[in-house]
Amino acid sequence: MTITDVARAAGVSIKTVSRVTNGVATVNPEMAQRVREAIEELGYRPNYLASHLKSGTSPRTIGFIAKDLSRVHSADIFAGISTVARRHSAQVITASTEESESSGEDLLVAEELARRGIDGLLVMATGGDYSALASATFRGIPRLFVDRDVPGEDAVVHDDVDGADKAMSTLIAHGHRRIAHLYSSMTIPTMRGRHLGVDAALRRAGHLRSQAPRIAGIMTRDVAAETVGHLLDSPNPPTAILCGSSEILFGCVRELLTRGRQDVLVAAFGTEKDVELLPLPVVLVETDGFELGHIAANALFQRITRGGTETRRAVLPASVREVRPLGPSADV
Template sequence: MADVARSAGVSLKTVSRVINGVSTVDVAMAARVRDAAGQLGFRANFAASALRSGSSSATIGLLIKDLSNEFYATIASGVAEVARAHQTQLITAHSGENAEDEMEAIFDLCRRRVDGLLIVPTGGNHSALRSEIDLGIPMVFLDRNPVGLDADSVVIDNYAGARDATLTLISEGHTRIGVLVDTLNMPTMRQRVEGIHAAFAAAGLPWDDTLLSTNVRGPAEASIAVERLLSLSVPPTAFFCGNNRSSIGALRTLWEQRRTEALVAFDDFQLAELMPRPFRVLRYDNRALGTLGAELLFRRISGEIFDPVTVVLSTELCPRGIQNFQ
């Protein structure tokens, strides 16, 4: 802060007043302070002041990708349940898959003096968050492990789930499996594809890269991907969908064309059992991602000290859809 004061030609007190949003500071002077702070890469660390005063905001933050997606909404619901039990308010922020937006949202939540953060991370590097953790803002990562940072996390066993489901399909005679996944920048998608490759290797079968469709984010992209795969000279006899939204689009396209290819979806979804054709899902307790992560965070907030832990949730292959629909 002293460097900012020198660069702006003002006192430390003035810098402090600008940072804390005091409205009576001269407009031009405040602008000089903000410009100097930006040039020097200075960011007020409210966590440090809260730590010094021993105060608690009785709030936690949740940074999540997309609340309109049932998967993320269920995680948020689990977090909210635990927060209520601890008489703590929950602030939710969104970042999508943009690493810059993610870091900006995290630092904004830190400025709001939250007692801790739960983060569904992007594929970006998170090493810059070590200073925030060291200054007293514990963080727990959900669904994905952070990159460049050793921290608490609650994740799904993506690799084993995808591998075992693929081995099941192979055991049923499916040696050409169309795979639909979101961007491979997402660690979860990479792990699922790696699990599929491992299953083919274990079965002594070659993998055909033409069967992989990436950047399939929702039903529309899934429909296009299924159409492409079905048009191959040797089309797949089964499909593996990397998330709940892509599975909906794939199922719709297969149903419209009265196709009978097998399908496995990673992630369950509401009313899946009422879909007018049989398929299977890799089910896991996604609400537990939120509840277990929040309980772990409150242990940190209470002052417990222990090495970073990773909680891994297993998956289960379950039948869905109307099994004998005509």
């Protein structure tokens, strides 16, 4: 199937098909729709490499460094990045690194990608110390941190502090007093920001701080489930649990359902698809990874094409809502 076949089926010129597949916004909407329908019907896939060879240019390549890409949030971010990359006829090279206390592995991977001649780099760093990673020049390659707020660096992040504050405040407003809050590594800025938000809400509530155990270092669903089990077996078990990551959420819910404890209210960070099938009410802090990746990739391509030295930082506002009715707390 060729571009000529698509043009013939849509009743437009080959140039119009090319403009539609390259995301040109000035194409007549009705014509663009006909082209998209023809592409879908014929199963056409543009050959971006061939088009670049014809024009004498090379397709752009960007790198994306993240922790385990099998995790929901990382995969959603990558999907958003890929959507933008396709619009720019660019390729994305991904690299996964282990969660660690330092950015040493991130730095090594970034240097390797730079040697491959990438045009830009998106970093969802896994270490807690970003000094070496942030100070490296990477041969002048533009870079942007995703979901990691690094001083002096381009970054796109969620407002984790405000989101966690609102989530904890919602739990308190529903009468909960014994609220456990669980995190992965506190070396990760995302976790530190969420803890700051929780702490702000607890400070306003005064005496509740002593009744809200904080547990960090929960890196897997199994550890999360085990931790929740210990909390529920304690003399003063929590009536609500705030989960600092989607992995903690899934482990927490698994343990609650195993014990038949739908009475424990859960607050979590994620998307509606993470919680829509859960048979219990949830206070959801929406963190749309796809949107985060989409905005980050757009910002990186702007940096690649337009240059500039001024630091650019985008903060996505926190949105908190209650999924399914929340019943009164047993503390009330």
